[in-house]
Amino acid sequence: MNPSTQAALYGPWQPAQPAQPARGGRPVVVVLAxxxxxxTALSVSLIGGLACIALLWTAAAGEPAAGLVLPLLLIPAGAAGITALARAPRVRALTASTRMLLLGAVACPVPTALAVWLWALTG
Known part of the structure; x- marks a missing residue:
């Protein structure tokens, strides 16, 4: 390429600047998130495991499992709600660590309370 064309298209040559290190989130916020x-993940896995056991016992007894499956459909609905909240413009403007803390605080209470209740109920 002609040096004058290079200068006309891209300006004068300058050495590349060293990359800036990525700023990490605040450690306390990251740990809390x-x-x-x-x-939340442990609670949902406990609920899912108990639901699988209940569905297996229901299928082994030859009874319909519709009564057990319908409440489980609330889990994807809750996940869709959390995803919709994550896509909100004001939430997307937050830093990643703060966003994850906010979404974790919204997602955690319901499955955790349900898991504790199921754990107490089943012994």
């Missing part, structure tokens, strides 16, 4: 999401 991770704890909230860990509790």
């Amino acid at each position: 991770a704890l909230l999401w860990a509790v």
Whole structure:
């Protein structure tokens, strides 16, 4: 390429600037968000495991399982609500760590309370 064309298209040559290190989130916010999401994931897995056991016992008894399956459809509905909240413009403007803390705080209470109630109920 002709040097004058290079200068006309891209300006004068300059050495590349060193990359800036990625700014991490505040450690306390990151740890709290991770704890909230860990509790949420454990709660949903406990609910799912108990639901699988109940569905297996219901199928083994030869009874219809519609009464057990319908409440489980609330889990994808809740996930869709959390996803819709995550796509809101004001939430997307937050930093990643703050966004995850907010979404974890919204997602955590219902499955955790249900898991504790089921754990107490089943012994």
